[in-house]
Amino acid sequence: MAIVRFNPFRELLELQDRMNRILEDNARTTRGGEEGDFASGSWIPPVDIYESADALLVKAELPEVSREDIDIRLENGVLTIRGERKLQEELKKHNCYRMESQYGAFSRSFSLPRTVDSEKIEANYKDGVLNIRIPKREETKPRQIQIK
Numbered sequence: 001m002a003i004v005r006f007n008p009f010r011e012l013l014e015l016q017d018r019m020n021r022i023l024e025d026n027a028r029t030t031r032g033g034e035e036g037d038f039a040s041g042s043w044i045p046p047v048d049i050y051e052s053a054d055a056l057l058v059k060a061e062l063p064e065v066s067r068e069d070i071d072i073r074l075e076n077g078v079l080t081i082r083g084e085r086k087l088q089e090e091l092k093k094h095n096c097y098r099m100e101s102q103y104g105a106f107s108r109s110f111s112l113p114r115t116v117d118s119e120k121i122e123a124n125y126k127d128g129v130l131n132i133r134i135p136k137r138e139e140t141k142p143r144q145i146q147i148k
Contacts, residue, residue: 043085043102049110056116058132067125072132074118080109081130115140
């Protein structure tokens with residue numbers, strides 16, 4: 001019998017995850033027609049944001065989105081990623097039995113802390129994944145103080 005460490009927030013996080021899925025499914029069906037309606041208008045690509053010792057890192061999954069259809073802007077401390085996932089012409093010609101992939105325009109916005117250096121933001125896009133590196137300002141990075 002394995003001993004499992006009790007985490008009081010695990011059930012709360014699982015509940016939050018289930019509620020998010022329910023709300024996303026509901027939004028998908030009410031956005032512009034029946035479920036599977038690929039002309040419904042918009043979708044929400046998943047984004048991960050994490051922090052390293054010297055930067056904030058943003059990773060957005062944008063499958064089948066061309067580099068030219070992605071727009072990244074920083075205005076008043078808000079990072080905005082916009083774009084469009086276009087339905088391929090070959091799919092329009094076929095009778096689809098089930099269409100779970102979402103297509104259309106998207107926009108995601110995130111407030112950035114004042115500790116980042118907005119002049120040195122770097123972005124790269126490879127294999128449907130957009131990675132944005134937002135370095136921290138030198139004066140906000142933790143530093144170790146030597147004892148004399």
